[in-house]
Amino acid sequence: MKNTILILISIFALISCSREINLDNKSKTLLTFNELPNDLKKIYGTNFRVANDTTDYYALSLDKNYNLIHYWTGMHKQLLTKGFNHYFIINGKKFKLSANQGDPFVLLNKKLYYSTELNLTQYNYKQTTFIEINLAEYLSN
DSSP: OHHHHHHHHHHHHHHHHOOSEEGGGSOOEEEEGGGSOHHHHHHHTSOOOOOTTOOOOOEEEOOTTOOEEEEEESOSSSSOOSOSEEEEEETTEEEEEESSOEEEEEEETTEEEEESSOOTTTTOGGGOEEEEEEOTTTOOO
């Protein structure tokens, strides 16, 4: 009986700790600018407004059936809160991505795109490597 209770508590603890899907551990595909779909080329080729002291991140969904919400934790003119992470909520599913991932974050065809090299102030999108993570197994129609 004790073992059964211990197993149930362990399972419950694992389930409750895994509220969001950690994207850092997921398989990633690296793409050049020329390998991106045309819709993404238009977005990443845009000259974004960049403020001097911004805490805003660009995050958008090109999938009409999926709403993408982004927020982050970390430095915001305060002490470090929960560590610096990006969080995404897509139709109620929660995802986490560690710091130093660059925006714009774009959802297209159930795939999340971003870059760690893109510098919006230098407009270096043609020399940048982009990252694609397929989220199809987590997103249903």
